[in-house]
Amino acid sequence: MDIIALDVRLDGFDNPIGNLVRDEAGALAFAYSSTYLETPDAIPLSLSLPLEEEAYEDNDARPFFDNLLQERDGPLQKVLDREGLARSDVAGLLFYLGRDCPGALSVLPLGSPAAKVPGNFKTDYRRLDEAQLIKIVHSLHRRQRLPDETEDPSPLAGVQSKIALTILPDGTFAEPLPGSGAPTTHIVKVPDRAHPNDPDLELEALRLSATLGFETAEATVRDFEGVSALIIRRFDRSLDQDNRVIRIHQEDFAQALGLPPSLKYERNGTVDRRFDAEAINSVLNATNDPAAEKQTFIAATLFDLMTGNVDAHAKNFALLYEPGGGVRVAPRYDLMPTRLDPDLTDLLPYAIGEATKLTEITEEDFSVFLRALGIVSERAQRRLRLGLTGQVSGSLIGELRRMDRSGMKRFADLIGHNIDELLTAFGLPVPDQIRERDAYLDRGGGWLLGS
Known part of the structure; x- marks a missing residue:
């Protein structure tokens, strides 16, 4: 196997920020350039690849760059077949596909000109x-x-x-x-x-x-x-001062945690390498405002449980890297009530305590989940469990009639059922607006239609 050396570029910087190298044995290594490290506004590619002079070896470099390749097999397969490459040859694939990496990043043959630049609406x-x-x-x-x-x-x-x-x-x-x-x-x-x-x-x-x-x-x-x-x-x-479209560097939580795409669900990982609450906590601790981000994440978890979204895996959460080095959690995206599809799993993307399904969650499970996120005070746990649960469920209940009228009754019934499930598990009263609904998912997962 030949050595491959690739330039790693980030939109907004004139020169490559580093190099990705594959050696004769197929192992990867990534190193930032010394010039880039001296740049005042340099930002890391990833939380898993902080700005350091030492090169990152295969175990650290491979997950991040593997995540830049598509999950769909079609486009990859064309290159695999045409070039005779193995799927594990990340650098070889990026040699051909790296100019089209998602986001602000591109990976190009050594010495190539920039493939990503700001866009002028009138000319580009x-x-x-x-x-x-x-x-x-x-x-x-x-x-x-x-x-x-x-x-x-x-x-x-x-x-x-x-x-x-x-x-x-x-x-x-x-x-x-x-x-x-x-x-x-x-x-x-x-x-x-x-x-x-x-x-x-x-x-x-x-x-x-x-x-x-x-x-x-x-x-x-x-x-x-x-x-x-x-x-x-x-x-x-975003738009720059010249009204040109520019890219903002971002990475998903799998990349931030150094996890390959195959480990985007907790259930696919191992004890020391998985998308679980402790790993999520480590990502949130690296943001500009960890306390606020944690409260938002907990509320988002409750929202997903109530709306039947069990596909909130590590690639459906992301970080945005702001100019000057700030890091924050990106807006929510890829939200879908997957529990409406009987062909899809009901397993949660990350466990709540020991619970891997909504129907298994208890107060103690939620407390374990909160402790893993760094919320150790019982008073704070109670405030979040009662206050946030009541706030999220109350706001969703206020939308159910509108959903009924707009053709979303089946989705509204799913929300009603899930709110009932969660409030009951937490020992909270179930509002009449939920009890009066005429259709629910039973606790076994099948539909129960009222008269």
Whole structure:
């Protein structure tokens, strides 16, 4: 196996910030450049790769860079087949795919010019007409290849069909000109034929999240000749003083923890290497305001439990790196009431104490969860358990009638059932608005329909 040396670039910096190297045995190493380390506004690639002079060896470097590759097999498989590479050859794959890494990062053959630069709305994008948009959306809906004339400049992680595009100031859709390196501004998520209502369900979950006060990705649903798609504004984009689109460096919690994509659920990890409450606590402790971030995360956990989102895994939480080195948790995104789909698991993405399902949670489990997040005072635990649970459930209850009227009754019934489950587990009274609902998920997971 030959040695491969790659430049690692971060949008906003003129020169490579470091190098990724694969040796003859296939092991990876990453090192920041000395010039970058001396830059006053240097930021780390990851919490798992702090700014240090020493090189990071394979065990530290591999998880972060592996997370830059897509989870969908299709695009990867083309390179694997064409180049005869193994899936474990992260550097070899990034040699061909690294210019299109998600976010502000790119990994390029040594000496290559920057692949990602700010985008000028007037010169760096080409408009897409309605016919082109419809063709793209319908291709994604049918899980077919994109139209030949369509470039996807930012292959996205995850298993859903999606494409990154730009919305220009006048509201029209566009894509970056080939080779421009300009950022996209929005993600278009398209359901498959078996899940046509997913965009509306995810939009409702995002709307509930924003209504309850969580910083949440902005989204809307649009119909493209019979196929609905969710259009999400990217939270890792901004405008500079010249009104150019720029990228903001971000990483998901898997990268921050040095976990490969295969360990994004706690149940897939090991005792010392997994996405659990203690690991989450270590990430939140590295943010600008750990106390506030922890309270928000606990509230978000309660929100997910009540709304039936059991897919809040390590790649569905992210950190944003602000200019000057500040780190904060990104807005909420990828929210879906997965418990409405009987084909999906009811296992939680991370355990609450010893509980791996909503139906198993007890007061003691929640206390164990809070202690793992650094909340050791019994008084503080009680305040969070009673106060936050009451606050989140009360706010959601206030939305149920609106959901009933807007075609979301099945989702509202799921929320009602889950609130009942959690309040009962915590020894809290169940409000009449919940008891009076005429449909619930029974405690075994099946629907019970009232008369």
